[in-house]
Amino acid sequence: MTTTRTHRTQQERSEQTREALLDATVACLVELGYARTTVQEIAARAGVSRGAQQHHFTTKAELMTAALEHLFARLIGGMTSAAETLPPGPERVAKGIDLLWEAYSGTLSTAAVELWVAARTDAELRETLRPVDRALGHATLQLYRQATGADLPEAEVETLMLLSVNLVRGLALDAMMGGGAERRTRLLDEWKSTMLDRLRRG
Structure with a gap:
């Protein structure tokens, strides 16, 4: 029994x-x-x-940083699973950028903005957040290479990833401030076209 x-x-x-x-x-x-x-x-x-x-x-800073790391881990896990199912060809790039937008907007963006604004004048919080942000950037770079499927130099892939991340971060802030969804869609579509042109030339 x-x-x-x-x-x-x-x-x-x-x-x-x-x-x-x-x-x-x-x-x-x-x-x-x-x-x-x-x-x-x-x-x-x-x-x-x-x-x-x-x-x-x-400390409060330790708790806040651990919470953001906790959220990052969940989102990276979701991005990794989704990246494995991306379709081949040009559609893969477009879907990959959509994936970044989904990951960096919503709850992640709101929580991260709150912490980074506070970290500007809180040295303890700033120092604990930095390694978390670097870890997220490294994980995103690996996913970005997987999503684009590009055979480009590492430095160039990193540049494209950073441009993409900063674009979606800015658009997430725009959404939090009440910016129009149509404008965000237009800008994302424009960046997808730019990315496709660069990858074709590469």
Whole structure:
């Protein structure tokens, strides 16, 4: 007779608490903004005590950075899975840029903007965010090469990736400020055409 385990281990409980704190942090950043987000509010939303929160994250900057890294990891995982199913040919490039737009807009963009604006005057937050941003850039570069399928020098692929990322980041900010969706679509379509021309010449 097989006995079903009903009790979680200490490690499982710890991981669940950490996950709840990170999800609550992202939700607070999106709904309240950085200035109004407190560790007390995060702990309350996560359903944990302040002591449990401090056990996992000793400072607000550490918690915020871990939350953004947590969100990045989820999005990179989704992008990786989606990139594997991209169609061949020119459509692959267009779909790849759409994939970047989906990844860098929405929740990611809102949470990241809140943190980077705060980091301008918060040295501790700025220093903890930098390696997370570099890691995201590296992962995006690998996905970008996979998505374009281009046989171009690494430096050129990196330049095209950075241009694409900064375009979608700017468009995400435009969306947050109430810019028109038609204009964003037009700019994305124009960049897709530019990319296709460059890849054909390459």
